[in-house]
Amino acid sequence: METTPFIYIFLTLAIYTVIVIVFIWWENRQMRHSLKYKEDEMGRRMYEVSILKELGERIGYSLNVQKIVDVITGSLRKLLPYSTVSYLLWSDEGRLIYHCVLEESVNKNFLEDVKKRIVTAFSALIDREIKNSEVDESVSGTITDESNEATVKSFFNIPVVINNQPVGLLSVSSTEEGLYKEAEMTILYTIMNQASTAVSKLENILSQEKGKLNAMVASMADGVFMVDTRNRLLVINPAALEMLGIKNKQVSIFDVLDALASKLDIRTKIEESIKFNKLIVEENIKIENRVLRVLISPVKDTDQKPLGAVILFHDITKEKAIEKMREDFTSMMVHELRSPLTGIRSIANLLKEDSVKKEQKKYQEFVDLIVTNSASMLDLVNDLLDVAKLEAGKFQVLKKPTNLSAVIDSRVLSYKTLAVDNQIDLQSKIEPGLPQVEADETKIGQVLNNLLSNAIKFAERGKVTVCAFMLPAGMDLVEKVAGLGMVWPGLTPKSVKFDSDAVALAVVDSGIGIPQDQLSKLFNKFTQLEHAAASEKKGTGLGLVISKGIVEAHGGKIGVTSEEGKGSAFYFTLPLKQHG
Numbered sequence: 001m002e003t004t005p006f007i008y009i010f011l012t013l014a015i016y017t018v019i020v021i022v023f024i025w026w027e028n029r030q031m032r033h034s035l036k037y038k039e040d041e042m043g044r045r046m047y048e049v050s051i052l053k054e055l056g057e058r059i060g061y062s063l064n065v066q067k068i069v070d071v072i073t074g075s076l077r078k079l080l081p082y083s084t085v086s087y088l089l090w091s092d093e094g095r096l097i098y099h100c101v102l103e104e105s106v107n108k109n110f111l112e113d114v115k116k117r118i119v120t121a122f123s124a125l126i127d128r129e130i131k132n133s134e135v136d137e138s139v140s141g142t143i144t145d146e147s148n149e150a151t152v153k154s155f156f157n158i159p160v161v162i163n164n165q166p167v168g169l170l171s172v173s174s175t176e177e178g179l180y181k182e183a184e185m186t187i188l189y190t191i192m193n194q195a196s197t198a199v200s201k202l203e204n205i206l207s208q209e210k211g212k213l214n215a216m217v218a219s220m221a222d223g224v225f226m227v228d229t230r231n232r233l234l235v236i237n238p239a240a241l242e243m244l245g246i247k248n249k250q251v252s253i254f255d256v257l258d259a260l261a262s263k264l265d266i267r268t269k270i271e272e273s274i275k276f277n278k279l280i281v282e283e284n285i286k287i288e289n290r291v292l293r294v295l296i297s298p299v300k301d302t303d304q305k306p307l308g309a310v311i312l313f314h315d316i317t318k319e320k321a322i323e324k325m326r327e328d329f330t331s332m333m334v335h336e337l338r339s340p341l342t343g344i345r346s347i348a349n350l351l352k353e354d355s356v357k358k359e360q361k362k363y364q365e366f367v368d369l370i371v372t373n374s375a376s377m378l379d380l381v382n383d384l385l386d387v388a389k390l391e392a393g394k395f396q397v398l399k400k401p402t403n404l405s406a407v408i409d410s411r412v413l414s415y416k417t418l419a420v421d422n423q424i425d426l427q428s429k430i431e432p433g434l435p436q437v438e439a440d441e442t443k444i445g446q447v448l449n450n451l452l453s454n455a456i457k458f459a460e461r462g463k464v465t466v467c468a469f470m471l472p473a474g475m476d477l478v479e480k481v482a483g484l485g486m487v488w489p490g491l492t493p494k495s496v497k498f499d500s501d502a503v504a505l506a507v508v509d510s511g512i513g514i515p516q517d518q519l520s521k522l523f524n525k526f527t528q529l530e531h532a533a534a535s536e537k538k539g540t541g542l543g544l545v546i547s548k549g550i551v552e553a554h555g556g557k558i559g560v561t562s563e564e565g566k567g568s569a570f571y572f573t574l575p576l577k578q579h580g
Contacts, residue, residue: 065089065160066097069170072191073101079187081179082172083150084111088118088135089160089168096122096134102141106148106175111139113152118171121157125166150175156185158192223292223313226299227253229274229306231267243290243313263287264294270309274298277306284320291317337380340373347373383542390549397440397553404503404574405430407441408466411448415456423461426452431469431484437503437574443550444505444574450543451507451570462510462567471504471573480504488569489513490561498573502556506571513564522560523548547572 066089073085086100098118100111115137123130152173160168170192172180223240227233233253241251244259260266264285273280273296282294293314299307347366350356356363389395412428419426448466455464471480477496481488488508514522523544551558551572562568 065162065167066091069160069168072170072188076172076188077103080172081174081176083174084114084141084172086114086118086171086173087160087168088122088171091136095136096130098135098137100137100139100141102139102144104175105142105145106150107146108144110148110150110152110173110175111144114155114171114173117152117155117173118157118169121171122166122169125159125169148175153177154179156180158185158188160192222315224310225256226308226310227270228308231270234308240313243287243292243315245288259287260285266294266296266311269294269296270311273309274306284316289317290315291320337377340377343373344370383546386546386549387542390546395549395553397443397550399438399440399554401436402439402441402444403436404439404444404468404505405434407445408448408468408505411445411452412466415452419456419464422456422459424456424459425463426456427463427465429465429467429484429486431467434468434470434503435576437576439554439574440550443553447547447550447572448505448507450547454543454570455507455509455511455568458511459509459567460511464510465508466506467508468503468505470576471498471502473498473500473502477504477571488561488571489567490516490563491569492561496559498557501576502573503576504571504573506569508567508569510567513566514560514562514568515564516562519560519562523558544570 066087069087069089073087076082076085083104083106084100084102086098088096088098091097098115100114102111119130119135153176154172154174156172158170158172159166160170170188172188174180218237220237220239223237223243225233225236225240231253233251233256236251236256241247244256246255246259248255257267264282269280269282272278277298277300279298280296282296285292285294293316295312295314296309297312298309301307347370351363351366356366386395408428408430412426416426452464452466465486467484467486469480469484471477474497476493477498478491478493481491486508488506489510490513548558551574555575556573558570558572560568560570
């Protein structure tokens with residue numbers, strides 16, 4: 001009886017001892033498990049940090065997704081075991097790149113199974129079937145082993161997404177079962193997601209900058225396009241399309257080559273520019289009615305590696321036209337000055353002869369010829385000086401009350417002999433009661449001289465009429481001319497009105513007339529010089545330019561109506577100011 005309590009005490013102590021031992025064992029087990037988990041977690045974190053650091057150092061600001069995936073696959077063995085790691089990515093050319101890295105020697109069936117899985121998964125991701133002809137395949141790593149009959153037991157994919165668009169898949173596979181846990185997959189998802197986010201942000205920034213650049217290029221007056229090292233068209237602006245006459249919405253380098261065919265071997269020039277790193281300039285490339293200067297320049301990255309070439313089309317059509325006009329002007333000036341100078345020199349030599357000196361009549365004729373030729377040269381120089389003053393804004397008129405009827409009568413009288421010699425009927429028609437105007441009498445006389453000289457020159461045995469009339473504000477010119485019983489060639493009832501009361505003067509001829517498409521060019525200096533150089537009629541052709549400057553200096557307007565075969569009417573207005 002006395003031993004029973006002792007047995008109870010012993011059993012109780014034994015039970016408590018076992019409980020304590022089990023508790024300690026459990027705690028140790030949990031602690032070891034916790035330490036193992038923390039150790040593994042620390043390893044995964046260290047891997048994540050190291051791979052992200054490596055990505056930052058090796059990739060930097062690159063948009064090359066394949067480089068990013070290559071870095072990840074190359075370091076994957078630090079995180080988990082695998083037999084193969086593969087990726088399927090879109091290339092810049094629009095094809096799919098499939099690359100498989102063998103860590104272990106597996107058979108070809110294993111590789112085919114891995115490829116089939118990744119292609120099937122990506123097809124589902126992009127919602128379209130991928131054909132084998134679209135895929136460029138490559139394999140690296142260890143060699144295959146057909147004696148190894150192991151199959152795919154563990155497998156998972158990680159999508160590669162840029163700007164919310166799937167661009168590929170990363171795939172990990174193994175011959176062992178149950179290898180890949182959520183933790184490893186999460187790490188890979190995190191790394192891929194961070195890399196994709198960085199690329200997406202950079203792509204967005206570059207897209208914005210590209211948009212700004214494209215807008216700037218599109219607004220350029222010069223034509224511009226750029227190609228890469230494989231002659232693929234990267235960008236082309238509207239000006240280039242217009243210059244090349246390309247109307248296609250989807251433009252390729254072949255459209256550019258076709259437009260330049262037989263005019264410029266642009267492909268060879270691009271290759272030469274890139275190869276020898278030099279600017280190539282091609283002058284006077286004619287495309288339809290344009291003359292272009294083409295500049296081809298290589299484009300390089302920061303490491304001086306060639307990226308392609310930029311081609312600029314500069315339209316030099318106007319420059320060429322102006323250059324021709326200047327040449328014509330020089331030729332014309334030489335001709336206009338040489339003729340009177342030659343005459344003066346010849347006459348001067350004759351005047352040295354005693355036989356001429358003794359004949360007073362002949363001597364006087366030669367002196368008169370010298371005066372005439374000198375006056376011709378002086379008129380030419382004065383025309384040039386007047387145009388220069390007009391362009392410099394230094395042309396001045398000295399206004400005073402002027403009787404326009406007297407000015408017209410004087411000019412008609414002075415040209416009467418020339419008109420008779422050319423079998424032209426020269427008349428004047430002045431509306432009664434024409435008031436005086438504030439004008440520079442000499443300059444207005446110069447305008448009438450220019451208009452009368454041209455009319456007589458081109459009338460060809462016809463009729464020339466100088467007319468002047470009142471033109472009240474708001475009255476239609478057609479109505480006024482018809483009311484005076486006159487007919488002006490080419491004057492149509494298309495309302496020509498003036499804002500204030502004015503006196504209108506006109507020189508109307510029955511000559512050859514002027515084509516409608518040339519009327520707007522009559523008062524342009526370079527156009528006049530060009531026509532004068534090409535014309536058989538003598539003169540600089542600057543008279544109309546000077547006349548326009550004189551009329552506008554008076555606050556008036558100058559214009560012309562004409563019809564081919566029937567003649568022309570050159571008219572101008574002077575603002576009316578009555579004086580008591």
